[in-house]
Amino acid sequence: MDQQVSSQPTNQVAQLIQESSNDILRALKLFMSDGNVIELRCPETKRGTKSGYFNNLNTAVKWATLLNGNVPFVYITINPVNPELLARAANRIKDYSKYTTGDNDIVRRRFFLIDLDAERPAGISSTNEEHEAALTKALLIRDFLKEEGWPEPGLFDSSNGAHLLFAIDLPNNEESKNLIEKCLKSIDALFSDDKNQKPRILVDQKVFNAARIVKLYGTWSQKGDSTPERPHRLSKILSLPEKLEIVSVDKLNSLAAMYVEPIREPKGYSGDDFNLETWIKEHNLQVYKTKSWKNATIYVLEQCPFDSSHGRDSRITKFNNGGISFGCFHNGCSGNDWYALRDLIEPGWKDRKENNDFQKNIQSNNLTNKKIKIPTGFTASQLMKTEFKDPLWVISGVLCEGLSILAGRPKLGKSWLCLNFAVAVAAGGKALGNISVDKAEVLYLALEDTPRRLKKRLAIVLQDTPAPEGFYIFNDWLKTDRGGLEQLNNWLLSHPKCKLVIIDTLAKIRKATNSINGIYQDDYAAIEGLKSIADKYGIAILLVHHLRKMTSEDPLEQISGSTGLTGAADALMILKRERGRADASLFITGRDVEETEKALEFDKVICTWCVLGDAEEYRMTEERREILEVLKNSKEIMTPKEISQILRKNVGAVRKLLITLEGEGLIKKVGYGKYFIGNSGDSSNSIHSGNSGNSSERVTELPQELPQELPHENAGSLERRGFSESVTRITAVTENDNFLAGCGPGDSWQ
Ligand SMILES: [Zn+2]
Structure with a gap:
């Protein structure tokens, strides 16, 4: 015998238990009709959780009656259970049960439960006032649904609150779960009480799971101690039609x-x-x-x-x-x-x-400053005491957890970059040629691609290596406002090893829009939804975005200024074509990410982007090379202006670089601001340039494609280190120069 019995022994109670046996029979008949298998479960007993599976009505009634009052609660599954579970404990109750019914064990959804309870501390019974308020609310909801054309439900006293039970007939799948969840949200929004209301009756929004259990009607609920204020009560059937009519899916959808x-x-x-x-x-x-x-x-x-x-x-x-x-x-x-x-x-x-909102905001800003909330700030000492976590990298130094946007003009190679990231992560290999990454599953939504084209591309990237496991590709996905976020959420639920989701492109997944003013809002909504998913699962989501029209020379300014894309993103990457030794640069910036720019080279054989090093360094060495080459070819003394005209570059910037080159002894200065290459300046080594091609033609007409020159690996490491130092110095000059201030990286030369 369990201890709980001692708290419940009076003659009156014994009488009630007797009366309730009829309710137990009716309730079991309701849930066990059509030969359905149910589980009876009693948690928190002296002998652990007692549980058993039943398809025999008489045995179930016998056991339920036996348990009633001797255990704190007797619960029953409302939806029919997989009959195979009978083998756990067939038509009997087992002590210390390890296994109980899970959502996947339910064969079909037969009941829609609305559960009403008064808000109160955990572990105690409701007061009579709370109990009655819950029952009153149940009647109101029943009336509302009747008005909506719903059939008569079963109405139950759950002992502390109230239940409404409608018959439904739905498969046990994700769609049904979502539908029932939304229905409960609607009922909650329509009928739950406000915070200040006492007693406050709430619609339980969590009872949508398929394996939901309820107190078996006709049994005692013994939460905490029974006091006059908060007594233990018997759960009861208050009204139950002879047969519950099934609620149509249309009615459920309408409510949802x-x-x-x-x-x-x-x-x-x-x-x-x-x-x-x-x-x-x-x-x-x-x-x-x-x-x-x-x-x-x-x-x-x-x-x-x-x-x-x-x-x-x-x-x-x-x-x-x-x-x-x-x-x-x-x-x-x-x-x-x-x-x-x-x-x-x-x-x-x-x-x-x-437009109206904008006008209103302007007015309210002018008139009622009191209403404007001051953002969260901190003192300098607070800031110094704060420890910031390093960003969690999925690809070290390039891609961190959270939502990142990869932007750039179309046809620049963004998709190749994505494929490189995806293969590297899925295989646990190297990204961008030399960055080791941890292996994880990858979801690639290649929404602008076809399977045929993807196969071709993947074959080039993989060469002879086998396709990595855990690399999932979809060419089709719902838009974010049409269930795409839910799809992603569900996919991630079943793929816990996924660390990277690539969405190619934003335009293909955000809400379709033809309103120019709407794009910002729609982008923001889509990005915000995706970001919350990235945060929830601790993964990186990389969102590819085409910059169709380059309205600004600085792409960062363009995407943050006009579309506000960066508002909700954690990091931003911009792939940009480079002129010179690198094919492109990848600019990376973000909330917790240090701003970097990497020089990239496109390996045309395996169609893969490889990182060369710091973009600024590559740019500077290229610019130095060009100046030295002009001087070498002219064999005459030249002014900065003449050089800048040949190179079609800013004269001020050329002048700065000439001063630096002179300081390094690579060129010589004559008189006031005229330069030539001195004997000591052995440019052929220092500038990393080869002899291939017609150099004078190359400097006057900048190449669109990768210049035919020696690969950077050929340069001696000492010289390269020397270059890095000089580059640092030049950069410092550049940063202090007012004329160049405000130019984006590299733009001072264009
Ligand atoms: Zn319609």
């Missing part, structure tokens, strides 16, 4: 569509001055029925604005907190939300609204 996500995605929230009633009148929408419920008013439309044949199946729901949703459960209307309705009824509303 009423929900408006309040914080993460402020979709469907209108400004304070938006008046839905006026809007409905102005646009001649016929309302069939209006009814106010606890937290919202529901407008049932006479016909669906998207398709008149949909009849009275569409609703606008206006929540008291400002949220508005629209939904119509017909297949053709899936995805038609409140924004879609406004797009349909009043095209261009978004642009007008943004």
Whole structure:
């Protein structure tokens, strides 16, 4: 016998237990109809968790009656269980059960549970007032759903709160789970009490799992000690129709569509001055029925604005907190939300609204400074005491956890770069030629590609090595506002070893838009959603973004200035064509990432980007080489202006470099600001240049492709070190020069 019995022994209770045996029988009949297998489970007993599986009604009744009152709780699975689990404990109760029913053990979803409870500290029973308030709320929700055309549910006293139970018939899969979860969110949004309300009755939003258990009706619930204020109670069947009619999927969808996500995605929230009633009148929408419920008013439309044949199946729901949703459960209307309705009824509303909001913001900034919240700051000593974690690199020095954007002009080789990252991570090999990376799974959404083209590319990159395991490729994915985020979330749930997700490109996954003003908002929403997924799973998401029009010379300025892409991203990479010894540069910057720029070379044989070193260093050596070459070819004394004209470069920058070169003894100065190559300047070694090609032609007309010159490896390491030092000096001069200040990296030479 368990200890709990001592807290519950009176004649009155014995009488009640007797009466409840009828409820136990009715409840078991309900859940075990059609030969369904159920689990009875009693946690927190003296003998651990007691559990058993039943398909024999009489035995189940016998055991439930025996357990009732002798254990704290008797629970039952509401949905039918895989019959094979009978073999764990068939039609009997086993002590110290290790295994209980999991979501995957459920064969079908047969019941939709709405669970109402008063907010209270854990581990205690409800007061009578709380108990009654929960039951009252259940009746209100039952009325609401009846109004929505739902059938009569079962109504139960769960001993501390109330249950409504509707019959459904859905497969046990992700889609059903999401649907039930959304339905509970809608009910919660419509009916849960405000924070200040006492007692505060809440709709439990977590009871959507397939293996959900409820207290077996007719059994005692013995939470904590029974006190007059918070007594133990018997759970009861309050009303149960002879047969529960099945709720259609349409009705479930309709309920699910009423929900408006309040914080993460402020979709469907209108400004304070938006008046839905006026809007409905102005646009001649016929309302069939209006009814106010606890937290919202529901407008049932006479016909669906998207398709008149949909009849009275569409609703606008206006929540008291400002949220508005629209939904119509017909297949053709899936995805038609409140924004879609406004797009349909009043095209261009978004642009007008943004303009108004902007005006309003300006006004409120001028008038009511009190309302502007001061951002979080810190003192210098606080800052010094703060320890910042190093970014967690997926590819050391290049790609860290969180959301990164890879931007650059089309056809520059961004996709090759992605493929290089993906193969390196999936194989645990080297990225960019020499950066060792840890092996992890990779998801590559190559949304601009076809399988055929990808295979060809992958074959080039892999050469003779086998394709790495754990490299998943999709050419198709839903847009972020149409379930793409959920797809990603679900995929990651089942691939815990994934560390890198590449999305090629942003335009292919964000909400389709034709409004110029809308792009920023849509980008931001998409990026924010992706970032929260990256943070949730501790992975890197790399988002590829084409810069179609180069409005600014500085791509960083372009993407942060015009589209605000960087707002939600953790890091930003810009791939840019380079003139000179490197083919391209990869500029990397971010919140916790030190700003770097790497010089890259494209290996045309294996179509792979390799890192050469610091981009600035490569650029400077190239610029030095060009100046020395001009002087060498001219064999005459030249002014900085003459050199800059040949090179088509900024004269000030050329002058600076000439001074440095002279300081290093590579060139000589004559009179006031004229230069020539002295005998001591053996340029053929120092400038890393070869003799191939016509050099004078090359310096006047800069090559578009990689110049034909000796690879950098041929340069002696000592000389290279020497160059690095001189480069550092030149850079310092450049940074202090007002004329060049404000130019992006490398732009001073273009
Ligand atoms: Zn419709």
